Amino acid sequence: MSGPVVLVGAPGSGKSTTGALLAERLGVPFADVDAVIEQRAGRSIAAIFADDGEPAFRALEEQVTAELLDQPGVLSLGGGAVLSATTRAALRGHRVVWLEVSAATAVSRVGLNEARPLLLGNVRGRLIKLLAERTPLYAEVATERVETDSLPPEQVVALLLTSSSEETGA
Template sequence: MSPRVVLVGPMGSGKTTVGRLLADRWGVAVRDTDEDIERAEGRTISEIFVDDGEDRFRELERAAVAAALDAHDGVLSLGGGAVLADATRERLAGHTVVFLRVGLSDAVKRVGLGTSRPLLLGNVRSRVKALLDERTPIYEQVATFSVDTDGRSPEDVAEEIAVALEGVA
């Protein structure tokens, strides 16, 4: 079993929204590894960061991604930092992975003040820029292809992905 598509990208790129649209289009389930972690732990990502630290969260994230890649055949959205783990990047090989690319301005608008996002505490714009600078090359490395999301509706982004994948499915 393998996901039909795995969506990666930074916070604010639209993974959750685009994932739902694709799942609806194809009549498959959508799964989000951040939601899997929250459900399993019975608390939010922010609470896990505060109570247990980022290292513990990343450990939970690696396990959640591995489980989802093995057991899910619909649309899978990964948390923004999931691709930081070598083990996760290795597991993504052979899967259809789409990088939802977002620029700094659109990302900041979409995440707002980031109060529920532990990595954005402090100056949101500078934190988002640092995360984009750090992670974009990694997203590009694991992606089968990339889709720009700036200035576009989630429906338009989902349509581009669907057309590209339906052409090879």
């Protein structure tokens, strides 16, 4: 497998927190696609959604994801990145870890976060809908899965490090 370790999953699954910890433990760079988009655009994801619409955001997300897949390290994708067939195809050949989370746990982790434009309003209802739509796509791209409901990020990282060393024979 080439390129970065890629983390996918729903909002609240722990991609950003786990990704940063994993990169630190591996001594490699960490990139969060949403953070890179915000930095480059000079605006928040919520502002991009509000000003330009979801299709414009998804196009940026697809472009940044493709670029970052060529770099080493750990990469956290936005929860909806798997909606792009182009992105799903680009993930083939990479180590893609699906951080699975239940709607109840995701709601407790995400709360009423205004930085997540697709979750504004009925957070629980929207998360349930997002999970139903995206679960088959996460399953399609994942080379491995970690259920995160009852695990703190440190334990998720420990599991990923163990599975990585088993794969490489280290």
